[in-house]
Structure formats: C-alpha cells, structure tokens
Amino acid sequence: KAGVTQTPRYLIKTRGQQVTLSCSPISGHRSVSWYQQTPGQGLQFLFEYFSETQRNKGNFPGRFSGRQFSNSRSEMNVSTLELGDSALYLCASSLVLGANVLTFGAGSRLTVL
Amino acid sequence: AQTVTQSQPEMSVQEAETVTLSCTYDTSESDYYLFWYKQPPSRQMILVIRQEAYKQQNATENRFSVNFQKAAKSFSLKISDSQLGDAAMYFCAYRSSLITQGGSEKLVFGKGTKLTVNP
Numbered sequence: 001k002a003g004v005t006q007t008p009r010y011l012i013k014t015r016g017q018q019v020t021l022s023c024s025p026i027s028g029h030r031s032v033s034w035y036q037q038t039p040g041q042g043l044q045f046l047f048e049y050f051s052e053t054q055r056n057k058g059n060f061p062g063r064f065s066g067r068q069f070s071n072s073r074s075e076m077n078v079s080t081l082e083l084g085d086s087a088l089y090l091c092a093s094s095l096v097l098g099a100n101v102l103t104f105g106a107g108s109r110l111t112v113l
Numbered sequence: 114a115q116t117v118t119q120s121q122p123e124m125s126v127q128e129a130e131t132v133t134l135s136c137t138y139d140t141s142e143s144d145y146y147l148f149w150y151k152q153p154p155s156r157q158m159i160l161v162i163r164q165e166a167y168k169q170q171n172a173t174e175n176r177f178s179v180n181f182q183k184a185a186k187s188f189s190l191k192i193s194d195s196q197l198g199d200a201a202m203y204f205c206a207y208r209s210s211l212i213t214q215g216g217s218e219k220l221v222f223g224k225g226t227k228l229t230v231n232p
Contacts, residue, residue, distance in 0.1 A: 003157075031218060043204065043222035056217035088156060094218060102218060104150075104158035 002026065004105035006091050012111045018079040021108045025072050025093030031055075032074040033102065034066060037088040046089075049074055078110075086112045115140045117207050119223035126195045127231050133180075134190045134226045136205030144210040147181065147188045148220070153201040161203070164188065192228075200230045 005024040013019050025032050033048035033056075045058040049068035066076040072093075078085055088109050092102035116139045126132035138147070149161040164172045164181050172179050176193045192199055205223040 033218060035220075035222075042224045043220075045219045045221070048217055048219060050216070056219050058219075090156075090158065092158070101160055101163070102220065103160075106155060106157045109156075 004091055004093050004103055006089075006105035006108050008108060009106065010109045010111075012113060013081050014113050015081055015083060017081050018077060019081060019110060020075055020077045021089055021091075021110075023074045023076075023091030023093075023105060025074070025091075026095075026103055029093035029095050029103070030072050031094045031096065032068055032072065033092050034074070034076050035090045035092070036060075037090055037107070038086070043090070046076065081112045083112050086110060115142075115145075115207050115209065115221050117205050117221050117223040119203075119205055119226050121226045122224070123227045123229070125229040125231060126192070128195055128197060130195055131191060131193045132195055132228065134192075134203050134205075134228065136188045136190070136223055138186050138188065138205070138207050140186070140207065140209075142209055146208045146210075147179075148206040148208070149177070149179070149188075149190045150204045150206060150222075151199075151201045152204065152225075153198075158204070162190065195230050197230050197232060200228055202227050 007022045031050045034046040037043045047066050048056045052068045063079045068074045088107045090107045092104045118137045145166045147164045150158045151161050152158050162174045178191045180189045202225045204225045206220040
C-alpha cells in the first residue's frame with residue numbers, strides 16, 4: 001500500500017515567486033493536513049482538509065493557501081515567497097476524522113533564495 | 114492555546130541501554146490525545162506511540178513505553194534496549210478531542226529531542 005506521496009521532494013525558488021506543493025494521501029484517506037517545519041519555529045500547523053473543505057487553518061499569512069480535490073489529493077500554494085518561507089513542508093493523511101493516527105509523507109524541502 | 118515542551122534538545126544513549134525522553138504540556142482540557150513521533154534523517158515522521166488521556170494505563174509498543182502523569186501534565190517516552198536505528202529526532206505532540214476542535218485533527222508539537230545512539 002503506497003504511503004503519503006509529496007512532490008516535489010526538493011525545490012529552489014527566488015523571492016517573489018510562487019510555489020505549489022502536492023500531496024497524494026494514502027488510498028482511501030479523506031483527511032489531509034499540512035505542516036511547516038523550520039529549525040527556529042519547529043513544526044507548525046498550516047491547514048487541514050476533509051472532503052474538499054478546509055476544516056482548520058493555522059496562524060499563517062494569506063500568502064499560504066491550499067485546496068483539496070475530489071480524489072482527496074491536496075495542494076498548497078505559497079505566493080510572493082520570502083526568505084523565511086524556506087522550510088520542510090510536511091503533509092499527513094488519515095482515514096477519517098478521529099482516526100487518531102496521522103501518516104506523514106517525506107516532505108517537500110523548499111529553499112527560497 | 115495548548116503548548117508542548119521538550120526540555121532536552123539532545124540526548125544520547127549507549128546501544129542496548131535505556132533512555133527516557135521528557136515532555137510536558139499545558140492544557141485546560143480534560144479529554145485529549147498525546148503522541149510521540151520519530152523523524153529519522155529520511156525526514157518522514159513515524160508514529161511511535163499514542164496515549165488517550167482518559168486511559169490511566171500507560172501505552173506500550175514493544176521497546177517503547179510512556180509514563181503518562183495526567184495531573185502533572187507529563188508524558189515521557191522510555192526506549193528500552195536502544196538500537197542504532199532508534200537514532201532520530203523525537204517529537205511529542207498534543208491533540209485536542211475532536212469535539213473541542215470541531216473535528217480537526219490538528220497536532221501541536223514540541224521542539225523535539227535529538228537522540229543519538231552510540232555503538
């Protein structure tokens with residue numbers, strides 16, 4: 001059974017550009033959430049989707065957005081990139097809400113120059 | 114808002130020995146869940162163990178066990194018979210009950226403890 005797949009694994013962007021990251025959950029999983037991991041701030045919750053609806057959103061500026069498609073795949077977008085957006089972006093999925101167990105992907109490493 | 118504190122940025126242990134990682138949390142809720150996740154250099158977060166706050170019995174998964182002290186808001190992880198493959202970052206995480214969070218599964222993480230296993 002395939003795990004949570006995140007693409008791309010690595011990417012480099014320059015300030016002012018935008019980036020889109022993709023997450024394919026485990027087959028059958030309907031809940032997807034995103035986290036940003038940096039050395040300074042640690043792991044911070046970005047947003048969570050269930051059945052194409054945003055269930056919760058973390059304390060991030062409006063430059064960060066996301067969506068979920070009918071097949072449960074999710075994308076997150078960051079516009080007008082800043083140096084501080086350099087981070088590991090982790091996606092996690094779960095079968096249904098309340099499953100208690102999030103399965104994480106290997107992340108997308110974003111470097112902003 | 115809930116907070117999770119891991120006071121040990123780094124720990125080391127000899128192979129086959131036992132090590133305990135500390136975690137404290139702050140919450141006013143009575144119903145919640147606690148987790149330990151492991152993140153090896155491959156970056157993928159792996160669930161190690163979980164504890165439901167309403168259960169008094171400490172969770173155990175093979176060589177991993179927790180000491181859950183609800184009144185003290187403490188949730189430590191004990192790794193017995195440490196192996197080289199246990200070397201990783203370990204994160205303690207908190208999740209409110211679904212009812213409290215309106216169905217959200219949002220996790221609040223500690224800053225992590227880097228565990229080194231010496232041969």
